[in-house]
Amino acid sequence: MATEKSLIAHLYRRAGFGTTPEMLEKLSKKDYDSIVDDLVDIEKFEELPDEDVLSRYYPQLSSCDNFGLDNVKWFYRMLNSKKPFQEKMTLFWHHVFATGWTKSEQGPSIIDHIAMLRKNCLSNLRVLLSELSADPAMIFWLDNCENHGENINENFGRELLELFSMGIGNYTEDDIKEASRAFTGWTFEQPMPLYPYGHFKSHFIYDENDHDEGKKKFLGQEGNFNGGDIIEIIVKTEACANFISRHIYNFFVADEPQIPAWSIEPPQDQEAMKILVHTFLDSDADIKEVMRVLFKSDFFKNSRFKRVKCPAEFIASTLKLTTELGPKDIRLGKLHGLSAVMGQTLLDPPTVEGWHTGKEWIDGGSLTERINYAVDLISDMNNTGSKDLVERIVASKSELSSEELVKKILENIGELEVSDQTHEQLLEIASEGPSVGNGKDSKEIRQKIIRLYTLLVSSPEFQLA
Amino acid sequence: MVTKSKKQNKKKDPVLVVVQLSGGNDFLNTVIPFTKGIYYDVRSYVGHKEEEVLPFTNDLAFHPNAESFRELYKQGKMAIIQGIGYENSIRSHFRAMDIWHTCEPNTVATEGWLAKVIRELDPNSVNPLTAISFGKGLPRALAAPGVIATSVDNLDNYGLMTSIEDDVQRMANLDVFSRMYTPKDEWMGDRHESGVVMNYLANTGSGVLTGADMLKDVPRKYKSSVEYADNSIAKALRDVVRVHTANLGTRIFYTQHGGYDHHAQEMPAHDRLMGELSQGITDFLTDLEEHNASDEIVMLVFTEFGRRMRDNGSGTDHGSGGGAFIIGNRVKGGLYSEYPSIEPSEWLNGEDLKHTFDYRGVYGTLLEQHMGLDPTEIVLGNYEQLNPFK
Numbered sequence: 001m002a003t004e005k006s007l008i009a010h011l012y013r014r015a016g017f018g019t020t021p022e023m024l025e026k027l028s029k030k031d032y033d034s035i036v037d038d039l040v041d042i043e044k045f046e047e048l049p050d051e052d053v054l055s056r057y058y059p060q061l062s063s064c065d066n067f068g069l070d071n072v073k074w075f076y077r078m079l080n081s082k083k084p085f086q087e088k089m090t091l092f093w094h095h096v097f098a099t100g101w102t103k104s105e106q107g108p109s110i111i112d113h114i115a116m117l118r119k120n121c122l123s124n125l126r127v128l129l130s131e132l133s134a135d136p137a138m139i140f141w142l143d144n145c146e147n148h149g150e151n152i153n154e155n156f157g158r159e160l161l162e163l164f165s166m167g168i169g170n171y172t173e174d175d176i177k178e179a180s181r182a183f184t185g186w187t188f189e190q191p192m193p194l195y196p197y198g199h200f201k202s203h204f205i206y207d208e209n210d211h212d213e214g215k216k217k218f219l220g221q222e223g224n225f226n227g228g229d230i231i232e233i234i235v236k237t238e239a240c241a242n243f244i245s246r247h248i249y250n251f252f253v254a255d256e257p258q259i260p261a262w263s264i265e266p267p268q269d270q271e272a273m274k275i276l277v278h279t280f281l282d283s284d285a286d287i288k289e290v291m292r293v294l295f296k297s298d299f300f301k302n303s304r305f306k307r308v309k310c311p312a313e314f315i316a317s318t319l320k321l322t323t324e325l326g327p328k329d330i331r332l333g334k335l336h337g338l339s340a341v342m343g344q345t346l347l348d349p350p351t352v353e354g355w356h357t358g359k360e361w362i363d364g365g366s367l368t369e370r371i372n373y374a375v376d377l378i379s380d381m382n383n384t385g386s387k388d389l390v391e392r393i394v395a396s397k398s399e400l401s402s403e404e405l406v407k408k409i410l411e412n413i414g415e416l417e418v419s420d421q422t423h424e425q426l427l428e429i430a431s432e433g434p435s436v437g438n439g440k441d442s443k444e445i446r447q448k449i450i451r452l453y454t455l456l457v458s459s460p461e462f463q464l465a
Numbered sequence: 466m467v468t469k470s471k472k473q474n475k476k477k478d479p480v481l482v483v484v485q486l487s488g489g490n491d492f493l494n495t496v497i498p499f500t501k502g503i504y505y506d507v508r509s510y511v512g513h514k515e516e517e518v519l520p521f522t523n524d525l526a527f528h529p530n531a532e533s534f535r536e537l538y539k540q541g542k543m544a545i546i547q548g549i550g551y552e553n554s555i556r557s558h559f560r561a562m563d564i565w566h567t568c569e570p571n572t573v574a575t576e577g578w579l580a581k582v583i584r585e586l587d588p589n590s591v592n593p594l595t596a597i598s599f600g601k602g603l604p605r606a607l608a609a610p611g612v613i614a615t616s617v618d619n620l621d622n623y624g625l626m627t628s629i630e631d632d633v634q635r636m637a638n639l640d641v642f643s644r645m646y647t648p649k650d651e652w653m654g655d656r657h658e659s660g661v662v663m664n665y666l667a668n669t670g671s672g673v674l675t676g677a678d679m680l681k682d683v684p685r686k687y688k689s690s691v692e693y694a695d696n697s698i699a700k701a702l703r704d705v706v707r708v709h710t711a712n713l714g715t716r717i718f719y720t721q722h723g724g725y726d727h728h729a730q731e732m733p734a735h736d737r738l739m740g741e742l743s744q745g746i747t748d749f750l751t752d753l754e755e756h757n758a759s760d761e762i763v764m765l766v767f768t769e770f771g772r773r774m775r776d777n778g779s780g781t782d783h784g785s786g787g788g789a790f791i792i793g794n795r796v797k798g799g800l801y802s803e804y805p806s807i808e809p810s811e812w813l814n815g816e817d818l819k820h821t822f823d824y825r826g827v828y829g830t831l832l833e834q835h836m837g838l839d840p841t842e843i844v845l846g847n848y849e850q851l852n853p854f855k
Contacts, residue, residue, distance in 0.1 A: 143728040146779050153777050155728050162557060255662070260560045264572060306659050341618050343601050351488070351558055351726070356605075359665050363603035363616035364593070364673045367666070368625055376628045419652070419663065422645045429641065455638060458626065459645050460666035464659070 002304065006415035007032055010304045011295060013414060013465045014252050015039045016084030018317030020385055021392060021412045036295040040288060042122065045082040053327050067101045068336040070111050071346045075335045078316040079325050089121035089291070090114065091312060092251045094346070097132055097164055098354035099141045101347050108201045109188075110347050113137035125244060125285035126235045129165065133227050136188040136202040142352065145187045147180055149212040154180040159352050161234070167246075169263040170239035171219060178216045182225045185211030235285045238277070245276035245290070252294060254306035255358035272299040305417055305464040308361050311342035311370075313465060318374045318457070321413065323383035342369045362463065374457035379450050386453075389413075393449045396437035402430035405437075409452050418461045426452060477761040479835050482705055482718045483579070484698070485604065486742070488726030489558065490768035491781055492788040493818070494735060496545060496804075499526040503807050511731045511776035522800070530736050533743035541798035542750070544791040544853035546827055548805040550820025554770055554785030554813075558726065561769040566606035568825050568844045578828060579717055580609035581843045582836070586716050593672035594679055596717035597708060599701040604719055610661070613672040614717075620704050621684050624677040639674060646670030683711045691752040696741045698722040702749040710756045716836075725768060731780040742766075746792060763793040763835045763854075767824070773816055774807070786818030789827060791853050795835075801851045823848050 002010075005028045012019045012027075016039065019027070027035060038044065051073045078087045094117060101110050113135050120128045132138055133156075139145050142156040157180030161171050187210070188202040216225045219233055234240050246267055250256040253272065257265050267273045275297060276290055283289040294300055309317065315335060319325055325332060339346060343366045349355055381387050389412050393405070400408065406426045410416045418426070433448045434440070456462060494511065498504050499518045518526035519535045527534045537543040551570050555561045567574035579596060587595040596607055596614040607614035617623055625642065629635040648667040652660040687707040693699040701720035708715055722742055727735055746764070753759035771787030786805045802822035806812075813819040826848035829840035834854050841847055 143777075143780070146729050146777060148778075151778060153728065153782065155782065158556075168557065168560070260557070260563050308662060341601065350723070353558060359662050360603075360605075360608070362666060362669055363598075363614075364669055364676060365601070365603075365616040365618045365623075367669050368623065368673050368677070369618070371625055372627060375626050379629070419649075421647065421649060425641050425645050451634075451638070454626075454629075455641055455645070458638070458642055460663055460670060463666055464662070 002301065003415070004028060004032060005411075006304070006417075007301055008035060009415040010301070011035065011039070012084070013313075013317065014300075014307075015088055015295060017078045017088065017313060018320045019414055020321055021389070024414075033296055036292065039083075039085040040122070040292045040295070042083040042086045048077060048081045051076050051327070054332070057328055057330075057333075067108075067110060067347050068333075070114070071336040071339070072332050074114070074346055075312075075316060075319075075339075076325070076327065076332060078312070079320055086118060086121055090118040091310075091346075092248070093117045093121055093128070094349075095251060095310075095354050095357070096247050097138070098349035098352055099135075099137050100349050109135075109137035109140065112201060114347065122288040122291070125165075125240075125287055126231055128287070129160075129231045129235070130228060132164070133160070133183060133186060133231065134204040134206075136204055139186065139188055139204070140202075144183055147184050147186070149184045149210045152177065152180045152184060152212075156180065156183060160230075163259075163352060163354075165234045165243060166237065166239040167243040167262055168260075170237070170243075175218055178218045178225075179230050181212045181214070181216055182218070182230045183227045185209070186227055238281070240285075241277045241280040242273070244285075244287075245273055245280055248276060248290065248294065249273065250357065252291075253300055253303045255308060258356055258358075258360065259353065269299055272297070275299070305461065307465045308358050308463055309465045310355070310357060310361055311339045311344035311366070312346060314342065314370055314463075315339055315373070317414075317465075318377055320385075322377040322380075322385040322389070324385070338369070338373065342366050342373075367463070370463065371458045374462065375454050378453045378457050381450075389453060390446055390449050393436060394441050394445065397439070398437055399435055400437040402427050405430045406452070409449075409456060413453070413456055413462070416456065416461060418456075418459060422459045422461060426455065429455065478714075478716060479837065480709065480716055480718070480762045481582075481831060481836060482702075482762055482764040483606070483720070484702075484742075484746070484764060484766045485719070485721045486725050486738075486766065486768035487558075487562070487721055487723040488768075489561075489770045489772055489783055490725045490787060491727060491731065491735060491772040492768075492786070493772065493774070493781075493807075494731075495528050495531070495739065496547070496788055497526045497528065498524060498804065498807055500524040501807055503809065507775045509776070510778050511727075511781055525800070525804070527743075528735075528739040530740035531743040533747040537743075537747065537750075537792060538798060542792055542794060542796055543798050544796050544801050544851070545799070546789045546791065546801045546822060546851065546853075548786050548802055548818065548821035549767070549789045549824050549827060550770070550786050551823055551825070552820075554817070554820065556770065556783040556785075558769060558783075563605060565767065565769055565824060566604060568828065576609035577604070577606040578843055579606045579719070580612040580614065582717060582832065582838065583607070583612050583614060584609070585838055585843070590668075590672075592714045593676040594708070594713045594715045596719065597715050598719040599704045600697070600721050604721070607717075607719060610665070611668065613668055615672060615676045617680070617704070620680065620707060623680050625673060643671060643674055646674070679713050680708070683707055683713075686711055689752050689755060691748050691755065693748050693752075694741065694744060696745070698741055699745040699748065702745050703752070706749060706752045706756065706758075709753070709762070710758050727772070727780045728777070728782060729780040731776070750792075759794050763791060763796065763831065765827070765831060766790040766792065767827075771818055774809075774812055774818065775816065784817045785813060786820045789824070791827075791831070795855055797853055797855050799853075801853055822851075826850050 143153045144156040147153040158176045185207045189205050191200040191202040279290045279293045378386050434444050517529045520526040521535050521538050564570045568578045583596045593613045598616045603616040646667045648664045652663045693703045705718045767789040771784045772781035773784040805818035825844040828844045830850040832838045832840040
């Protein structure tokens with residue numbers, strides 16, 4: 001049976017970017033449901049002071065031809081925001097509406113794109129989809145700027161239905177064409193030319209002269225539809241409720257198969273899906289309500305360690321546990337490249353389908369990067385968090401048995417649960433060398449504690465959230 | 466030394482190198498039917514001028530930047546499979562790539578075709594380097610339950626807990642690591658997916674441990690006079706040579722060249738990719754020759770779909786009926802299968818090239834005639850094969 005404390009740690013792994021032992025102690029004075037409300041009602045907490053201060057410290061990343069700095073700023077937010085759930089939710093939508101810098105004549109528009117996701121991360125889905133369709137980065141990414149009244153380009157229309165709202169099998173090729181017609185004229189103002197000026201942001205414009213005013217037939221309805229009408233029809237469908245709920249389940253509860261399998265493989269937890277879909281339809285696509293219900297549900301509480309951490313979660317939560325990371329910390333500047341070698345370049349997903357998730361995050365290369373990174377952080381006593389993890393054990397008043405020592409180590413790493421096999425290995429190390437606790441302190445004792453933490457963050461279980 | 470390497474030559478196991486062009490390469494602008502008026506009609510924006518293309522037969526020409534391809538073709542080392550695909554070609558990248566990776570166009574499969582090859586070649590997972598993918602992330606073609614494939618992003622710093630300076634401590638930790646990462650049958654009985662995930666993690670971790678140990682001397686041992694260009698495909702192909710020439714028993718190498726999804730602004734982007742790809746492959750072959758290690762290698766270059774016949778004014782949308790290349794010393798160069806008809810009356814759905822050869826037959830050809838394996842279980846059926854080898 002999960003303790004209240006382990007549930008809070010679980011909630012913070014999923015709705016935020018993990019905890020430190022100190023945070024967990026403070027949080028466990030409140031009851032679980034009110035912690036959920038605090039996380040979800042983000043407007044109750046103040047904004048982070050402008051992260052633009054970072055631009056001063058990383059001039060090498062400050063170029064309008066490079067998005068590394070913006071990636072770094074996002075990590076800074078994940079670690080320091082008073083509303084971690086806002087950042088997590090933004091990350092979620094970035095997975096679903098995967099838009100990337102690579103196709104980037106309007107490169108810096110991607111920065112506005114993420115800001116748009118952040119602003120609307122808990123908005124009603126129809127608001128979010130409308131903002132998304134009017135977002136210059138998205139318009140360029142899926143060529144809606146080339147979608148003309150006379151000559152449609154169906155790229156955006158197709159992905160809006162297939163990847164952003166309904167999923168394959170719930171509409172026809174004709175629906176794609178009709179949706180594309182409805183979005184003709186949704187384009188952006190030409191920014192400064194790329195050559196010789198470089199990359200500049202753009203702004204949305206609606207060009208009514210390029211809009212196809214004709215009658216359209218979409219999902220069985222007929223009318224002189226514009227883009228907004230298409231979104232309105234979409235968000236009322238059960239297919240949309242199912243698709244978005246499954247995305248939410250996949251990201252916040254437990255790993256589902258990859259998206260192309262969704263039209264064939266049913267969701268693993270039908271009861272949970274019923275609750276989410278029902279909430280979505282009842283609330284008329286109120287995402288915030290869906291999330292609140294989700295975090296308070298039993299199926300969520302029973303889903304501890306049933307997801308593989310994505311690289312951004314892995315990096316941010318390991319940092320959170322082991323160190324403070326102020327704006328002047330030079331290690332921030334490395335996070336962009338680091339997340340890339342782990343397989344997730346934020347602001348630059350590989351394709352519009354986003355990243356393959358779950359165990360597909362893990363292969364020999366990415367596992368190596370993850371383990372090495374966590375080992376480096378936790379074994380370095382210059383890190384305030386890592387040092388605190390050791391001090392907490394050294395400070396134990398009574399002598400700790402091997403079992404008690406391992407138990408404390410696990411509690412400090414976000415109440416981690418491990419297999420018998422891993423537990424056995426940790427116990428063996430715990431039983432070697434000097435005993436721990438009872439006010440004793442020595443180099444050997446500290447080395448032993450550090451070694452236990454090092455091995456624990458190398459364990460298969462530490463890869464899970 | 467010479468006699469030794471000659472001796473090895475005789476016994477060398479066949480090796481397959483796969484190059485995946487991600488995003489859907491525009492075949493019509495790669496191998497161009499430059500004598501057909503219809504090409505210029507449908508590609509008024511996204512087409513190449515007759516005087517710029519590189520003819521290699523009476524009516525086909527390579528992309529203007531692919532001089533290296535023309536050279537390979539002249540040398541008889543390149544087989545072009547025209548019109549490769551499958552019935553009811555899918556236009557979603559995600560799903561289309563899945564179909565190519567699993568040989569299963571109708572349902573979602575969990576086993577990659579090359580993962581099944583690994584299982585054939587190394588049924589007891591003795592060598593984690595039987596298959597290596599260079600780049601970020603393991604492609605689904607190499608993934609299947611219980612199969613280990615190695616994914617290397619940076620060959621020059623590959624290994625676990627490399628920051629622990631004390632070697633004795635590091636080795637002791639790696640020893641504990643190997644016990645934490647021992648797969649357990651009982652995990653598979655877990656009610657939830659998470660048992661499968663634990664086993665997958667354990668298998669991957671053990672593979673890393675062995676593989677890293679084998680790969681650690683590779684960068685130091687490799688020397689070459691070939692200077693590769695600075696781009697992702699050139700870097701990946703150089704890594705293939707580095708590992709292949711270290712003789713670690715690798716039979717499958719996988720690399721990816723991304724960015725082929727040219728809905729807009731196709732001309733400059735595709736030009737660059739064609740130059741990178743063709744030059745990279747030529748440098749790769751030269752490097753292999755220099756190491757006397759080219760005879761056992763065959764390369765497959767493929768993409769998930771071709772693109773629409775008519776351009777959209779700036780790029781081309783997802784289509785079907787793309788092409789593939791088989792390249793190597795033992796290849797009998799030439800044209801294989803038929804170029805899909807470009808007559809508008811024969812376009813698929815009125816807008817696409819219709820494929821003329823099933824991709825599973827190409828896989829089957831490589832597996833049976835090059836790798837010496839029975840392809841039936843791997844490509845899930847019997848498909849017509851080509852005869853592209855000497």
